[in-house]
Amino acid sequence: MNERWFRPLRHGSPALPWRTLLLAGLALALYLLAGPAPEALVYDRAAIARGEWWRLLSGHWVHADGSHAGWDILGLLCLGLLFESRLDRLLPLALLAGTAAVDLWLLTGSGLARYCGLSGILNALLAAGLAAWWRELRSPVIPLVAAGALAKIIVEIGAGEALFTRTLWPSTPLAHGAGFAAGALLVLIRLWWRKAATGAQTPRTGYRAGPR
């Protein structure tokens, strides 16, 4: 086979999404070992109020049924394969931003008693990944994909449920919206940060250049 295609996948290569593979393995292991919607790990508002704070994190990595787990883990693998190398240090930030945004929505806006699933975080990853690609590739396909993803989220929020999936626990498209918004916000913050940093350096450069 073509050596060119396999080279990036060799051990140690930055092109292989190791972090994504690790996380997907974790989600898969949790599903296989703990089963669907494990009582001790799902987001449970009452339990969190009693101090079981780990559920704010663990709830995202457990799933309600096989189909729920399957599609989410497949989604994570696809997004990781596409975006991990380009997101680089932004990857953990995107994951954390997605987690925080969905948790914030769960605690303040949704009022849901129980929740589980990765899809909210995946939407943060999607938004951040699309922005990273746009910076580098400037392909018109990228905003089109972003618009398509956003339109799907908006339609699903309007309908109050996911259009194409039926999982054991009813779907909450607003979690997708929260995740996507968090990813987009993260990119904006990063742009602002870079602009601020670049702006701060400019006068120094000018000063140095001037009298000499």
Added chain:
Amino acid sequence: MGWIKPSRLSRLLLGLLVLAGHVQAAGLLTPADGSLPPLEIRDHRVEVIIEDSYAITTVEQVFHNPHDCDLEAIYSFPVPAHGAVAEFTLWIDGQPVTGEVLEKAQARTVYEQEKRAGRDAGLAEKDAYRTFDIHVHPVRAGQDTRIRLVYLQPAEVDTGIGRYVYPLEEGGVDERKLAFWTANDKVTGNFSFDFKLRSSYPVEALRLPNQGQARIRQLDAGEWTASLAGGAGAVEEGAAGTSGGAAYTLDQDIVVYWRHAAGLPGSVDLVTHRPAGAKRGTFMLVVTPGEDLQPIREGRDWIFILDVSGSMAGKYATLADGVRRALGRLTPADRFRIILFNDNARELTGGYVPATPEQVGRYADAVGRIQPGGSTNLYAGLKEGLGALEADRTSGLVLVTDGVANVGETGQRKFLELIGRRDVRLFTFIMGNSANRPLLESLTRASHGFAVSISNSDDIVGQLLAATSKVSHEALHGVELDIDGIRTADITPRVIGSLYRGQQLVLLGHYWGDGSADVRLKARISGQPKEYRTRFEFPARSGSNPEIERLWAYATIEDLQAEMADFGEQADLKRAATDLALEYGLVSDYTSMVVVRDEVFRELGIERRNLERRELERAARAARAGQPAQSRRVDTGQPLFNGSRPGFGSGGGALDPWSLLLLLPLAWIGLRARRRETRAR
């Protein structure tokens, strides 16, 4: 040639008849032998109003006789859960005439007399727990006849999800009807279903599963409407939706769900009716507990007792799907057994099986492969299930049935004795509209379990989720409610029993006097006593909800019937039930509603009490419609519960193939970019 035993013959016939599927829906009945030509349902219009605690359903129909001779119309539809028929109106000479309630035999006699005399008459009868049957005579040759039917029922809200069912799908469990009638369930003209929800609590969503064409609108925080329309007739101005061109078929239940806003507080809501000058008032108290019940974590044993009789044929796919999902909810620490019953009972599992994913998959597949057939020996199924219990483990029995025991032991008392032998909770899933709900609810009550109704049109996942959250949490057992400071009596249900997570407690009763009352709710949670207290006012006068008088009366009649079914029919109880139905104008097992010409009512000396009551209710309904939904909460000063109401969790929705397809163009530009990078190196 050998003789076929009568029981085998009847089973064979039943099986064939179920296959033939004659009466499987609401509709106009025609003799199966073709001795009379069929009539048509020209229009079928349904209007439902739900105002917090109860639902009012109005069904208006037009029957058409395309033949050249006068005919009798017999319209049959499944009994709605706890539905009290409160009005039957027949248009005579273009004018609506409202029916009056008489004892069943007397009503039948009056109807037959009028029928023989060739005069217009109508009769609404209840066929036990199975159907309401409407007789109208004559539907004149080549002409239309219009009728209206109104029934009331408590509105059901569980774990923050309200559920309303307009029952149309007949269960196919009544051998007698199956043998003699076919049902014409086609609406040749217009069909419409208009649903209005007026809740004083905010409602986040409303939906009709399996009704993609429904138009849903939110008018206010707690006010929603939904409408469906269809049929072959032309669209009238103002009618919702568009005509589909094809005849609408009344063979599928219409189910409506609404979801209350999350995080609402536990509450006590009080609806009263007390006309000016009346010493006695009627109240409806709805207690919605706050989240106070902890999850149960230790492994348990589950015994699934599944009805695989012939009458389950149309519902079996729903059952198998439900069982698969229920098994999928078990943890590996749980164990399960599966018992099947039709003519006899047999075990599918051969002992307890650990609920590992492999075993769950294996037995879910095995359940799915079964072909239902035969009769319903419910007693044998229950007996086998109870015999499988092990004393040292916490166990639950899950019974899934359409609930018409027709072979083996069928007496309710025997069932109660059987369930009383073991200390076990029975959780019953009642499939379809024709189940022997009184029997199943009695059994469930006796074991301190709960019963869930399932329609083929239900969101089985949602129903399962609600049931799972109940069995996986502690429950309030031995619930008692004390009201001090105000004299109350005639409270129904007399014994409350257990309240599971998400369940509301609905009490109806009478009160005397007015002013403040101390209310205490006492129960046990995992053996520990628990008490909740509040204080609120009972009003001296209130006239906006007269319907609750009928709701109280019907609930009391159901209590009396349950008592008779448990301990045998007693003349005084039967008399009490009959008198209540007569006083409050309700169609029951002992009373029917008859419509004759006004002059015939006068000739026969039949008082127009129901007409007066109907006018009072209509006026109250019109007055309510002009106002925003009123809050009925009475414990805001001293809340009975600290926590908010339990609600549902959500999966967040998995990504789906379409989301992943969106990524395909990215994969393409990613590959191109990589190729460019490789070339550049």
